[in-house]
Amino acid sequence: MTRLDKRTAAASAALLAVIAAGATGATAGKDGSNSGPLRCEIRDAIEGDAILLEPLVYADKTISGTYTVSVSGDGPSGSANIRQGGTFEASPGNPASLGRMSVGANGAAYDVKLKVIAGSTSVSCAKQVSGPT
Template sequence: MPRIADHPRRATAALALVLLPAVALAAMGAAGQADGPVRCEIRVAPEGTLMTLEALVHADKNVSGTYSFRVKSAGRMGGTDIEQGGAFDAAPGRPAVLGTVALSANGAAYDAALDVTVGGSNVSCTERVGGRK
């Protein structure tokens, strides 16, 4: 039976077939929130028996757009289902706070999602917070 290593063209083609999906996935991941003029962030800050979630947008230039910020219970504890959204303006130099949610930090877990749309382009952030440690 012929071995791939004995055929340089086959070895190159096999290597390309293995690496191509990995390179494509890396490019898709990098094109999300890190590149471009707009990046999103969900910032979590503990405050006593509460935790605060802030939906933020970072901009490299003056932008206007819309956002949707959703926080839902993850798991069996509670029935939290919060949705905020609307229009925003952001400028370079400091993040714009789009929305804030204060939640109980009693061991419940929450799933937070922020979707930002600027000029027809979308950027999304997700975060799971809380839960028993």
């Protein structure tokens, strides 16, 4: 192998390592991270004049970590700005519920963001929810 071939091989290996590291800390799509060893979801349901929110963590193996969830936006009684966090433990077949929140629904629009960290892995979920007008 020539010196140029060795440099190309080393650069390719470094690029693959960066790509793999990026996949480990991937940001989820609109509703959540649905692949990988650590996944998240933000469930929402309208019940009466409230939007019920429940952030969830799924794992392929027993894992513990920390999370932060925030809800911001405009509701029927003014603006909302909720932020909470804590620790969790999830295992295969036993997702961790990270609490439940209720916000006003009528004419409301909220941005919900969830960030989960377990060891060197992190995932994020974001969802926009709105109530009837």
